[in-house]
Amino acid sequence: MEIKNVSIIGLGALGILYGNHLAKQMPKENIRIIADEERIKRYQRESVYCNDERCDFEYMTPEQLCEPADLIIFTVKYSGLRKAIEAVRNHVGVDTIILSALNGISSEGLIAQEYGRDKVLYCVAQGMDAVKEGNKLTYNNMGILCVGEREPHYISPKVTRLGEFFNKVKLPYELDNNMMKRQWGKFMLNVGVNQTVAVYESNYGQVQKQGQARDTMISAMREVIALSEFESVHLTEEDLNYWLQVLSTLNPDRKPSMRQDLEARRHSEVELFSGTVLALGEKYCFSTPVNQELYQKIITIEEHF
Template sequence: MRIAVVGAGGVGGYFGARLAAAGSDVTFVARGGHLQAIRENGLTVRSPLGELRVSPGAVVPAIADIEGADVVLVAVKLWDTEDVARQLRPLAESGATVISLQNGVQKDTVLRRHLPAASVLGGVCYISAFIEEPGVVVHNGTLQRMVFGGYGGAESGPARALLDHALKAGIEAELSPDIERAIWEKFVFLVGLSAATTAVRQPIGVIRGDAGSRSLLYEVMREVVEVGRARGVALDPGFADDRLAFCDTLPPSMTSSMHNDLEHGHRLELAWLSGAVATLGEELGVGTPRNRAVADILSPYALGAPAVPEA
């Protein structure tokens, strides 16, 4: 099976490297110095599960350079989804199955606007990984899980084949009979963690230990559950309580990628996280005051560190 990984950052780089190390035919799409480093020295993954270095079958600068694929894993930032979807059309029309491992609940809607609906499967991943330097991905902790499947529980040969390859590579993976629910379950936690750590500018240990910020974390997640249920997703009404209890088990130093992006002056995925919850809430008539407040508070940083106007 030919696997293409669009976006060789923390998520795509990690899972792609594991698959390549286990013998899968993997093509990476990368950019800039990261692309050059992988071409010259291979891709290195540093992980508590073991360090590895792979020389992928191919690493290319553009989707158009992919010479055929059976499965495409999309792992770019959410604002690049529309552009990537347009470029993937020839591969999808040639039979490739597309699985997004991105955050958010709107990603597959964007993909299906440009690709045959049957070619898009749902996917979600659980991992903390980032590019430490060009050609090097660092995996934080031992969590490295992928969940994917067809919408409506549809069976998929490519999904079954990817599952086999992932398990062979030592990746915790599973097929979901209700992938939409799985995506929303992660979304509840992800929006809560991202909103609270970024708005408060502190890791989860501080957030959960203070009554005010703990309430913010909980209410943000509760609003996501209400929006999901209003959209017909089979979320348990008390799922926010479950996720708050889960937050109490996390390392106190844990933060979010959005918090990290804020601290480094990078663009934020705000519009696809709390911003999306607020927008969907308005469409569905569900109140989301906490997520709206977070979106408004962080709005000046959405495109990166704001410039201070001159007097």
């Protein structure tokens, strides 16, 4: 079954990036942005821009009835995930494929609890250097979407179908037959990069070069490697080096989402990163002092908002 209709929920950096790209490759009416009425009015009043180009999106409220989507992409913040899961209900059909481009290692499970594991493919968005300020997104590198089944060493018909769609719409992607390891690797990178850049009030450039910030980042990532053993994921130093190479491709003047959030005095996804590390450390009686320190510093910053 060919993918023709796509619904996206969440107009943050990734929502704008993927929505704008798909809107140029598909009929306008086949891309729906799901948002509440108040947000839609704001988007229409102020417009949404991607690399200084106005985005021409079709908007739908969660209450509107519509033909089910062949593909739903979640690009909300983790704090808005549960509300978003309910908001897409009218877009979910028998053959709908669901992707979550959220950070962390838990969103797919929450979506699957509501709509069934058979509809959810695992996904990691990596390599993009997008920065969103207000209603404007800028990026140099849109990165890739890595997708696959939860079960390793298996490329299902759903995954193949999605790959064919991405080829058609010229969206950079990679099919991965070990998505749990890929997802944990991206989690490891976020735990290190997002939190370190936020605490050091810097940018990618600071952690791309040798120094205290980079040492802190790598130490936080190694705590994730240790915890991955308890979860039978088995990250290694080779995986760490792979993700450091991904980091090296990013624009040094750009900043990750957590740094952007704290600059804008928004509460961050710290619970998704070091919060998860600390919970796993407690579960397995394993000490995670670097993430403990990063967690405390970020919480202290947020207490002054």
